[in-house]
Amino acid sequence: MDHRIEIDFHASEGAILRLVGLVERRGFEVLGMTLPHMDATQPAHMGLTVRPRDDSRRLAVLEAQLRRIHGVSDVRHGAANDPDLRYEAAS
Amino acid sequence: MTVEPDFNPAIAPPAVPSVTPPTGARMVVEALERAGVEVVFGYPGGAIMPVYDALPGSSLKHVLVRHEQAAALAADAYARVSGRAGVCLATSGPGATNLVTGIANAFMDCVPMVAITGQVATPLMGTDAFQEIDTFGITLPIVKHSFLIRRVEDIPSVFAEAFALAEGGRPGPVLIDLPKDVTQASCAFPIDEPALANHHYPMPAAQDLDAARALVEQAERPVLYFGGGIAIAKAETALRAFHERTRIPAVATLKGLGGLPTDSEHFLGMLGMHGTRAANIAIDESDLLICVGARFDDRATGKLDTFAPGAKVIHIDGDPAEISKLRRADAALAGDLSAILNALQPAMPDIGAWRERCAGYAKQWAMRYDAPGSGVFAPALLKAISEAAGDNFIATCDVGQHQMWVAQHCRFSRPQAHLTSAGLGTMGYGVPAGVGALFAEPDATVVTVSGDGSIMMNIHELATLRRYRLPLKIVLLDNSQLGMVRQWQELFYEENFSEVDLYDNPDFADVARAFGVEAFTLDRREDVPAAVERLLATTGPILCHVRIDPRENVWPLVPPGKSNADMIEA
Numbered sequence: 001m002d003h004r005i006e007i008d009f010h011a012s013e014g015a016i017l018r019l020v021g022l023v024e025r026r027g028f029e030v031l032g033m034t035l036p037h038m039d040a041t042q043p044a045h046m047g048l049t050v051r052p053r054d055d056s057r058r059l060a061v062l063e064a065q066l067r068r069i070h071g072v073s074d075v076r077h078g079a080a081n082d083p084d085l086r087y088e089a090a091s
Numbered sequence: 092m093t094v095e096p097d098f099n100p101a102i103a104p105p106a107v108p109s110v111t112p113p114t115g116a117r118m119v120v121e122a123l124e125r126a127g128v129e130v131v132f133g134y135p136g137g138a139i140m141p142v143y144d145a146l147p148g149s150s151l152k153h154v155l156v157r158h159e160q161a162a163a164l165a166a167d168a169y170a171r172v173s174g175r176a177g178v179c180l181a182t183s184g185p186g187a188t189n190l191v192t193g194i195a196n197a198f199m200d201c202v203p204m205v206a207i208t209g210q211v212a213t214p215l216m217g218t219d220a221f222q223e224i225d226t227f228g229i230t231l232p233i234v235k236h237s238f239l240i241r242r243v244e245d246i247p248s249v250f251a252e253a254f255a256l257a258e259g260g261r262p263g264p265v266l267i268d269l270p271k272d273v274t275q276a277s278c279a280f281p282i283d284e285p286a287l288a289n290h291h292y293p294m295p296a297a298q299d300l301d302a303a304r305a306l307v308e309q310a311e312r313p314v315l316y317f318g319g320g321i322a323i324a325k326a327e328t329a330l331r332a333f334h335e336r337t338r339i340p341a342v343a344t345l346k347g348l349g350g351l352p353t354d355s356e357h358f359l360g361m362l363g364m365h366g367t368r369a370a371n372i373a374i375d376e377s378d379l380l381i382c383v384g385a386r387f388d389d390r391a392t393g394k395l396d397t398f399a400p401g402a403k404v405i406h407i408d409g410d411p412a413e414i415s416k417l418r419r420a421d422a423a424l425a426g427d428l429s430a431i432l433n434a435l436q437p438a439m440p441d442i443g444a445w446r447e448r449c450a451g452y453a454k455q456w457a458m459r460y461d462a463p464g465s466g467v468f469a470p471a472l473l474k475a476i477s478e479a480a481g482d483n484f485i486a487t488c489d490v491g492q493h494q495m496w497v498a499q500h501c502r503f504s505r506p507q508a509h510l511t512s513a514g515l516g517t518m519g520y521g522v523p524a525g526v527g528a529l530f531a532e533p534d535a536t537v538v539t540v541s542g543d544g545s546i547m548m549n550i551h552e553l554a555t556l557r558r559y560r561l562p563l564k565i566v567l568l569d570n571s572q573l574g575m576v577r578q579w580q581e582l583f584y585e586e587n588f589s590e591v592d593l594y595d596n597p598d599f600a601d602v603a604r605a606f607g608v609e610a611f612t613l614d615r616r617e618d619v620p621a622a623v624e625r626l627l628a629t630t631g632p633i634l635c636h637v638r639i640d641p642r643e644n645v646w647p648l649v650p651p652g653k654s655n656a657d658m659i660e661a
Contacts, residue, residue, distance in 0.1 A: 013227075013238075013239055013241075014227055014228075014231065014237065014239070017228070017231055018231055021231055021232060022232075025232060060415070061412065061415070061416050064411050064412035064414075064416075065412045067411075067412070068260075068261070068410065068411075068412050069236075070235070070236040070256055071236075
């Protein structure tokens with residue numbers, strides 16, 4: 001099953017690699033990404049569509065692991081088609 | 092030089108001392124001093140030369156190692172013993188890549204570290220310049236955070252933030268990559284260092300504490316299972332008080348050893364692959380696990396779905412991301428371990444029969460030291476050394492059979508006494524870790540236990556021992572084999588011994604002497620007492636080369652993929 005992860009973070013050098021790299025290393029395939037223009041003076045936002053590589057991978061654990069990255073201010077996850085998770089709806 | 096003809100020094104204005112703006116390198120040194128750093132482990136080279144140029148005259152003690160990996164591993168051990176971030180310093184390119192293993196080691200074991208690397212000048216970055224490598228990119232998966240400083244004025248704030256990050260919350264390594272033009276640049280205006288908030292943990296909700304307390308009060312066969320989080324959170328006092336209050340049978344992970352003194356009543360020893368049978372059976376029979384600062388690592392749990400199959404779980408950890416990662420917690424308490432343990436005051440049910448059962452297991456399956464033969468029995472030797480050294484003892488290990496023997500047989504009275512590469516399993520950790528431990532606690536009796544495979548990974552650090560006259564005591568257990576690999580090939584690969592024979596080892600005592608380190612060889616059991624006495628009495632570095640039986644294995648053992656209850660013995 002595909003899932004959507006929405007991440008609010010501080011736009012600093014390497015932040016995108018750090019976030020996407022963690023998602024992949026923790027056993028999730030990245031199927032899609034939404035990344036509006038980033039400005040270091042504003043909180044940045046990234047949306048990822050992901051699929052766990054096996055049944056043992058849990059979104060709640062991934063969310064907690066993303067939250068502990070320095071510069072991440074919020075993480076939400078849900079079904080890939082969850083309209084409440086859309087960045088456009090939240091912004 | 093020309094002098095104006097009408098110049099009269101008697102009426103000249105007083106000379107104004109010139110104020111030279113500090114360079115980036117000077118600011119790096121000052122930032123380290125402001126952070127309270129006393130010791131830096133490093134190795135100079137091209138891109139980091141401006142920082143080395145600024146070091147003389149500072150309050151920093153620089154320890155020159157002989158390979159950058161050793162700088163990172165020494166900084167790791169320094170941090171574990173001192174409780175402050177260890178600092179290592181290297182140049183760009185190979186200097187930085189040589190640090191990588193040590194940074195990864197700190198990452199896996201949650202050790203606070205600030206690793207500083209030189210980088211080629213910013214105009215050269217991305218051009219494949221000499222000794223250019225993407226250190227920032229290479230280390231992304233193995234750091235808690237990283238910075239590439241592009242503006243000299245950012246140096247004070249980045250360094251302050253790096254130390255706060257490395258030491259706060261769940262500790263870990265932080266990398267700072269410093270392009271050479273940044274460290275050479277001058278900063279013409281004063282920079283205010285930002286005040287950083289200290290990390291603090293919220294207390295778990297009262298209902299979560301109540302739920303955990305209720306689980307303890309309903310338990311009939313509880314086990315206290317603690318790990319390296321105790322040392323990280325400096326929570327040994329609270330752990331010991333909790334254990335004293337509840338007298339729940341307790342087990343430790345490899346990194347948890349020393350959280351309770353080895354000889355504590357109701358302590359059953361290490362659990363897991365090479366744990367004690369008593370610890371593993373108690374876990375298997377338990378109906379409640381109180382997991383404190385541990386993470387259900389595969390080496391501790393064996394086959395995860397057979398681990399403590401009948402137990403509910405209270406998981407207490409400083410890192411919320413660890414809770415329910417591998418085993419669902421029935422009660423989750425994230426926060427400061429000491430505060431939680433102090434708040435968790437259950438009315439203990441009567442578990443006297445359970446305590447007696449566990450005590451019986453410990454007695455029934457106690458380690459034995461009556462090995463046949465007249466050769467040196469390594470477990471007995473290590474036990475004797477740790478007992479003779481007393482509470483001042485610190486062991487630093489390499490990786491392999493000897494590492495497990497240290498965990499099984501040495502006596503530890505504090506968590507900082509057992510320095511081992513638990514998560515990454517870094518062969519070569521032992522000697523550099525001994526260097527770091529001695530700079531952190533010069534009066535400790537620091538013993539490095541190594542094997543003939545591991546010692547060769549960083550044997551050049553004998554030169555560092557000699558250079559600084561560090562009284563490290565190296566016990567080198569030599570079976571002329573890669574012993575743990577050989578053991579697995581014997582047991583699980585149908586005795587297909589592939590590339591484990593180290594018959595052509597050098598004479599290690601001669602090697603040590605060539606580095607200027609005192610050395611002797613021990614191969615008879617009857618000489619063990621004198622060898623222990625000599626090791627502990629020597630005031631400088633010393634290596635004891637111990638020849639042991641190459642057929643000796645580490646027992647007991649949980650075969651890979653099996654339940655901890657399926658331990659096998661010789």
